[in-house]
Amino acid sequence: MTEAFVSLATTDDYARGANVLGKSLKRSGTTRKSVIMITKNLSSHTKEELAKNWDEMIDITELNSHDKERLAVLERPELGCTFTKLRAWTLTQFKKCVFLDADTMVLQNVDDLFDREELSAAPDVGWPDCFNSGVFVFKPSQDTYVKLLEFAKKVGSFDGGDQGLLNDFFGDWATKGSSHRLPFVYNMVANITYSYTPAFMRYGQNVKIVHFLGAVKPWHHYFDDSTGKVKKLTSGGLAASDVFAKMWWDMFKATGDSYKDSQSGQTGPASWQNWDQARVVYTDRRERWEKGTPDYTGEDRFDNILSHMKSMMITTTDTTAATTTSTTTPPATTTTGISTTSATTTTTSATTTTTSATTTTISATTTTSAVKETKE
Numbered sequence: 001m002t003e004a005f006v007s008l009a010t011t012d013d014y015a016r017g018a019n020v021l022g023k024s025l026k027r028s029g030t031t032r033k034s035v036i037m038i039t040k041n042l043s044s045h046t047k048e049e050l051a052k053n054w055d056e057m058i059d060i061t062e063l064n065s066h067d068k069e070r071l072a073v074l075e076r077p078e079l080g081c082t083f084t085k086l087r088a089w090t091l092t093q094f095k096k097c098v099f100l101d102a103d104t105m106v107l108q109n110v111d112d113l114f115d116r117e118e119l120s121a122a123p124d125v126g127w128p129d130c131f132n133s134g135v136f137v138f139k140p141s142q143d144t145y146v147k148l149l150e151f152a153k154k155v156g157s158f159d160g161g162d163q164g165l166l167n168d169f170f171g172d173w174a175t176k177g178s179s180h181r182l183p184f185v186y187n188m189v190a191n192i193t194y195s196y197t198p199a200f201m202r203y204g205q206n207v208k209i210v211h212f213l214g215a216v217k218p219w220h221h222y223f224d225d226s227t228g229k230v231k232k233l234t235s236g237g238l239a240a241s242d243v244f245a246k247m248w249w250d251m252f253k254a255t256g257d258s259y260k261d262s263q264s265g266q267t268g269p270a271s272w273q274n275w276d277q278a279r280v281v282y283t284d285r286r287e288r289w290e291k292g293t294p295d296y297t298g299e300d301r302f303d304n305i306l307s308h309m310k311s312m313m314i315t316t317t318d319t320t321a322a323t324t325t326s327t328t329t330p331p332a333t334t335t336t337g338i339s340t341t342s343a344t345t346t347t348t349s350a351t352t353t354t355t356s357a358t359t360t361t362i363s364a365t366t367t368t369s370a371v372k373e374t375k376e
């Protein structure tokens with residue numbers, strides 16, 4: 001039995017994120033399989049793209065909490081379908097898995113996550129005694145899956161999505177010990193209004209996984225092919241979030257094998273190479289700090305390095321909102337505007353497996369618990 005990275009896309013929209021995640025995993029030089037769970041409503045074009053970027057596609061049926069009340073409190077009415085994540089526990093062909101939200105992006109190899117046990121995750125930035133369910137280590141098990149569904153029917157989720165449910169189900173996470181608590185660099189949230197820029201400047205070079213948490217995702221911004229610039233719909237978050245948005249788009253546009261790498265992570269779009277270089281430069285200079293010859297106010301400040309990176313990657317700092325028309329129709333895929341990528345497209349065909357033929361609606365609101373299961 002092997003180990004795998006697992007993600008989920010129930011819509012063409014989220015599949016955009018999954019494509020970038022799949023490419024970033026390959027670039028990280030992972031030795032593990034990459035597996036994407038998909039639902040039947042994805043377009044055939046979307047499936048073709050996913051097949052290029054993931055080792056395996058697995059058809060699953062959506063699960064939805066339909067918990068309007070709690071999702072309204074979370075202010076994310078669209079997240080009822082995140083109960084579909086629970087299906088990941090049915091992937092018992094794998095011994096251990098790491099789940100990654102489709103809105104995450106891997107910057108450095110994270111295969112060491114497979115040394116962790118279920119359930120390992122990083123603290124949520126909104127409530128750090130809860131874990132964020134955008135990145136977690138788990139062990140597929142039919143028994144756990146059944147228990148999770150039972151729990152969903154009886155108790156429900158306090159946020160209407162998977163995170164509330166999983167935090168109650170794995171309720172001892174916060175006290176279980178540090179091996180279950182992933183460092184924040186494995187799930188670094190870049191684009192929310194609360195952020196901690198000084199800490200990013202101190203530790204940012206260690207970031208392994210970026211999570212674009214929130215309703216506005218990088219693919220909702222507008223990317224101008226002629227200039228290679230990102231026009232963001234919203235501002236806020238870390239100073240570096242523009243850099244990550246640009247890296248997301250450059251990887252989205254990358255075609256062929258140019259983003260793939262065996263180990264070093266020194267390939268791919270220019271913005272990704274720049275990021276690696278800035279990290280290395282910063283790490284070297286930090287040694288200088290530690291030897292007692294720091295230049296905290298001068299060139300050794302990580303924010304200076306960041307500004308330099310930004311100037312290399314984003315030619316202007318234009319973050320004005322894009323027009324509605326351009327943002328509603330981001331190009332699905334294109335080969336234009338990339339100088340660092342090859343024009344060849346390699347198609348790795350993914351195995352598609354159907355694991356479930358059951359449609360399940362789970363509803364456990366504050367007042368009622370109702371379950372509807374329909375055999376297809």
Ligand code: UDP
Pocket residue numbers: 007008009010011014078079081082100101102103104134212213214215
């Ligand atoms: N997701 C999906 N379809 C949806 C909503 C969510 O496939 O309509 C999946 C996707 O993998 C996504 C995850 O569920 O990354 C969690 O949703 P999201 O990342 O938007 O939540 P956030 O991290 O912003 O709270």
Ligand code: GLC
Pocket residue numbers: 079082101132133134159160161162163164213
């Ligand atoms: C969180 C997580 C996300 C989850 C959502 C709903 O913010 O980032 O992965 O799906 O809450 O519970």
Ligand code: MN
Pocket residue numbers: 101102103104134211212213214
């Ligand atoms: Mn997410």
